[in-house]
Amino acid sequence: MNVVLAIVAMILFPGGLFVIVGSLAYEYVDRKLVARFQNRVGPRWFQPLADLVKLLVKEEIVPAGVNRGLFIWLPVAALAAAFTAALYIPMAGFPPTWGYRGDLVVTVYLLMMMTLCIGLAGANTTDRFSIVGSTRALTQLFSYEAPFLLALLGPAIAAGTWRISEVNGYARENMWMIVTQPLGFLVALIGLMGKLELPPFDAPEAETEIVSGALTEYSGRGLAFFRLGRDVELLVGLTLISAFYLGGLANPLQFVLKTIGLLFITAALQSLFARLRIDQTVGLWWRAGAVLALVQLLILIGLKSLGVHL
């Protein structure tokens, strides 16, 4: 791949600008849908952009008692990881910019960076809300991460490859894996909600208990980066799940329809439940999530070893 193309891929499409615009658009759709489900009016279309710009121009206050370097660079690292992940997935239905054997694992790790950075950012400050928040964020990470990974492994095993583009291609040619692996789909989708700390998994930032959780001390640019990073993760996560479970992504129209369809489901789930306590979240994931994902995987491996084509 030549240098010009690589730069275009990083700055314009599918990385950089496109991801920023796309993720803000998805944040808008998410907020609007939740608002409508809750019988509210909801934001106007440019609200996520306005929020981002407002935060970017605000003063970034570095509180006393923090490691300055970590405080400033953690949001950058989180955002960078999310942007990088966007290069490995079939964004907007186009083939991924980069790909190699095992890029699925790399992408999953890149997606995890966000939560790690948030956890570190909270532990870096002396604020008690932040510390409780980061403890919760990391506790939650350990509960959903394994089932989420297992749930993404299902389609990979079925396709017999660890390359995202090949799984995508396999999914396009075969029956939608939401039908053949319903348990995996469920775990993956709900795992994504846990990753993004969406209700009912928003204990790490439960405002009525710990204000803003790990990000309580963040303002200005740092907060803007974390928020944008989370939006990018939403976009990447939705793309990944629809590529794997909803029959793959072949063109932009499919991409929009499938990801918005998923967003509709997550928005509905967000407005349906009361917040889970952190111990309930952990219990739910290990008692139900992990078991479901494992069962799904075992069935797959069993069928595969019997030579059944999935």
Add this chain to the structure above:
Amino acid sequence: MSEQMTLGSMTELLKPWTVASRPVSDTRLEVETTAANIVPAVGALKTAQWGFLSAITGLDNSAAVKADSGTAAASGAAPAHNGGGFEVLYHFCRGPSVLTFRVKLPREAPTVPTLSAVVPSALIYEKELAETFGVTIEGIPDRRRQFLSDDWPTNLYPMRKDFSPGSAEGLAQAAPVAVAEERRGTLGTFIVPIGPQHPALKEPGHFELTVDGETVTHAAIRLGYVHRGIEKGAEDRSWIHNIYLMERICGICSHIHSTAYVLGVEKLAGTAVPPRAQAIRTIFAEMERVHSHLLWLGVAAHEAGFDTLFMYSWRDRETIMDLLEEISGNRVNYSVNLLGGVKYDIDAKGTDSLRRGMDFLEKRTRHYLKIVTNDESFLRRTRGVGNITFEQANLLGTVGPTARASGVSRDLRVEAPYLAYADFPVKTVLDTRCDLEARFIVRINELFESYRLIRAILEKLPPGDLAVASPRRVPAGEVISRVEAPRGELFYFIRSGGGVKPDRVKVRTPSLCNWAAVLSVAVGHKLADIPMIMVGIDPCFSCNDRSITVRRRGSDERWTWEELRRYGISYYGGDA
């Protein structure tokens, strides 16, 4: 009749500690005792399981003595005013009966022992007494201030008669009294502060939660961030002005405050209020209960992170707000009450909209009852959480829906009907499950009761006048007025010296009664449950804080933004 017997038997029981005993009415008994005897006397009451400590009132008799010498034998009914000393009144309530211990104290070094060893909930009232009247409470376990600002000058007591609002100016202490060095707790535990400013609190209050991991090991509370000096202010305003002042104690239960006040004053003045006025007051009181309970439902759901229920219940609450506005013209302070009646009539059009509103709300409320009793994720946050046992609720003197959700049958509308509740009886809504879910169910079922009651009154709204004239001067005397606010028993003690202004208005709001229970229950719960438990009693901070206004050093009533900014910077040690 049986209550008379009960109070009579109390006279016998308390004889060993009694100086003088005086039945005030069928339901009120006053027992004068001494500071040395108050603890054993209250102990005897507790052993006999008679009632709960409802309020402690401080009285400064210095002004009353002057009035006595001025008008000589004008007020034969009023008790003698021990040479301008202090009096401390301990009010115990049981159903409609009130037993008051009166302890007379000298002006110099007034001291009473603490009741907190016998009645734990007394602490909060005793602190208020100590801070506002300068009565020393002996044996109090924790001397940190509860209501007054930390930089309020020592030895200046705002509720004493010789205090004038200007006299605190310039006296604020340079170094605030022991703004306690941050207590780190033992290894592995630390203190999570909730408030004064915190997203879970819609009004300022301060909770110190010591947590070990996620588990709360200790809880403490500090109030007084919105003290406005209402009790003191009431002494300087006419009987009529005070209706509006009392109405502003709380923005949610405004009508019930003014109702408690006017009922007390009308009793003192002997005004016979027309039945139509009483019925309209009742309708407003129930509408207020509806709006308050629906508001609470939304807030409590929000604390549990269930914002959808929050949005829906507040949307439907607009129905009752619109009805309140349609009839009175106001959404918050309806100013329905007058001394001697009400201002607004409910005509055929109003009746019609009320009926339609009740029908709509009843349908919606049925839906909400289904949600809070069926939604699995919500039940995980409420079922078996925040248990206040029957014994705790009884002993710690909880009131209102909080008490009723623990099976304690305390509802003044039933026990001591006031307004029109005698003609239109209410059913007590009880639940014995004691947890947060029970508090939801009790409040929602009370909504149904309110809808039914409003319809019943509209059906038979008594004809007649809306108001009668009330005298400008109210005869000397003391009166206790108790009503059932949405949050529980609201207690007013009013004393008149025979003039155009009250001598003392003491307000004890229901939220104060319920804190003791919350703090003792919080320990052992997860941090995540605390906002729910706190909100479970439907706390109202403005109701807690009434007594004091604070002016800091060199302050003016009006500050420009620049001045405020500079003050803020210098206050926190920076240079402007």
